[in-house]
Amino acid sequence: MERIEDFAMKSLLLLTLVTFVQSISFCNFTLSSDSLLLELREDHGVDLEVTCFNETDEYNTILEFLIQNKDIVNVEPPILLVDPVNSTHQFFIEAASAGHTEVVISTVDSAIKFKPLCLIVNVFKHHYLDILSKVFGWIYILSWGASYYPQIYLNYKRKSVVGLNFDFVALNIVGYCMYGIFILSVFFVDEIQDEYFHRHPRGLIPVKVNDVVYNIHGISALVVTVIQCFVYEKGNQVVTMFGRITLALIFLFSFIIVILAGSNVIEWLDFLYYCSYNKVIITALKYIPQAYMNFKRKSTQGWSIGLVLLQLSGGIFSVLQMILDSYNYNDWVSIFGNPTKFLAGMLN
Structure with a gap:
């Protein structure tokens, strides 16, 4: 039953x-x-x-x-x-x-x-401003991207890197790698974009495809320069104590923020911002060893002026693009969404 x-x-x-x-x-x-x-x-x-x-x-x-x-x-x-x-x-x-x-x-x-x-x-607001922004973006990408070729060609022509400061090269490639972590994560990782829009609901993703191209190309060009430093005549040049201490502090800081992000003390978006700030610090410091070396030698032989002029024009158009986008999309917060790009452009 x-x-x-x-x-x-x-x-x-x-x-x-x-x-x-x-x-x-x-x-x-x-x-x-x-x-x-x-x-x-x-x-x-x-x-x-x-x-x-x-x-x-x-x-x-x-x-x-x-x-x-x-x-x-x-x-x-x-x-x-x-x-x-x-x-x-x-x-x-x-x-x-x-x-x-x-x-x-x-x-x-x-x-x-x-x-x-x-x-x-x-x-x-205006279609022509959107087109002009894209033009400015590719001008700064081409300027910054091409800025490494005069130095690479000069090294190749002389079969020597004497006059190119190794602190500048070492700091530059580390800065690009740190910025690349920020650029690629914000552009490709959906979870990071969700975090960004949660903080800036009215904003745009502050990374564009030309930023990605710029970073990947820059790292590639710097790798070629590093190889030249090993292959060509370099005299008694090495990475100085200033460069070593600066790099050690940057790596220590990066290790600490990885631990904090992995322990959920800070969000991963904050971790990426801190990585990008390393790029700003390096941009502010990397020219100092080269300028001091030129002053000490009373010569710029081995250092390409083309690099300086192209980086200057790239910095100008980078800042102009961000200002143009901020006005056109009524999104001034995007400058602070990618402060590294803005500050690096101003410093360059």
């Missing part, structure tokens, strides 16, 4: 569960685009494709748009009535003011199960 009652109870629970599952519509929602770049007062249509499973004709559902920064974009219509039948719906995003925002699409209907969608929208 007990077995019969137990079987009946389990059957009733199973029937209830099946009925509940059948009452829920499992849907897949897909956006035609997950990010938009709009000019002020421009509007853009976005398609929402709906594919439902366990379809039922008993009800429709309402989708709502949750706008992170409501002054930046408007959504029309403000809500979408979605049929339970597979279909495509369209809504429009209108750019109301410059900046960055996210639009989350969700529903309060418990009978519809789907993962909320997120649409990222960046709005700029």
